[in-house]
Amino acid sequence: MFLQDVFLPNFIKVNLEAEDKEEAFEELVDHFCQSHESNIREELLSALNEREAKMSTGIQKGVAIPHGNTNAVDAVCGVLGISRKGIEYDALDSKPVYLLFMIVAPHEDFETHLRVLKRVAELLENPEFSTELQAQKDAQGAFRVICKYENIMSTLD
Numbered sequence: 001m002f003l004q005d006v007f008l009p010n011f012i013k014v015n016l017e018a019e020d021k022e023e024a025f026e027e028l029v030d031h032f033c034q035s036h037e038s039n040i041r042e043e044l045l046s047a048l049n050e051r052e053a054k055m056s057t058g059i060q061k062g063v064a065i066p067h068g069n070t071n072a073v074d075a076v077c078g079v080l081g082i083s084r085k086g087i088e089y090d091a092l093d094s095k096p097v098y099l100l101f102m103i104v105a106p107h108e109d110f111e112t113h114l115r116v117l118k119r120v121a122e123l124l125e126n127p128e129f130s131t132e133l134q135a136q137k138d139a140q141g142a143f144r145v146i147c148k149y150e151n152i153m154s155t156l157d
Helices: 021-036 040-050 110-124 125-132 139-156
Strands: 012-014 058-060 067-069 078-089 097-105
Touching: 012 021, 012 139, 021 078, 021 097, 040 067, 040 097, 058 125, 067 110, 078 125, 078 139, 097 110, 097 125, 110 125, 110 139, 125 139
Parallel strands: 012 078, 067 097
Antiparallel strands: 078 097
16 A cells, blocks of 8 residues: 555645644544544544554654554544644654654554554655655645655555
8 A cells, every 4th residue: 555545645645734733633633534524533532542642653854653452443544734833742852743654454454554654754755755745735736645655655566
């Protein structure tokens, strides 16, 4: 599974308004529920918060990958959020985050969940990826960046 299958344009939200982690989770989950036309808000928030309680998913240089497992979804899915002003996230480096890759998966689909997490981590190894992504003004532009860097990555696989 490629990120461009998970983070389709309607699952990308630019200009997040959240100021802290809790607000960010709510905004990403609300965007997911509206785009997916589902009402599984509480289940998604619970999955994200349960995972976050173990250790911050604010991993590096302005990036967070909040993720969790819930059987409220039947496949790996997510929302990419881009913040212009930064979000207080309690990140491992204590700095604000600007890119949030929210990923949720069914409990039984650990393999796909881990492959998506791995692919995000691989793309983030290239600093140009996050810089270009952060500069996007709309969801279509962000989606094109994901496709561009995934295509580069797949030529290296």
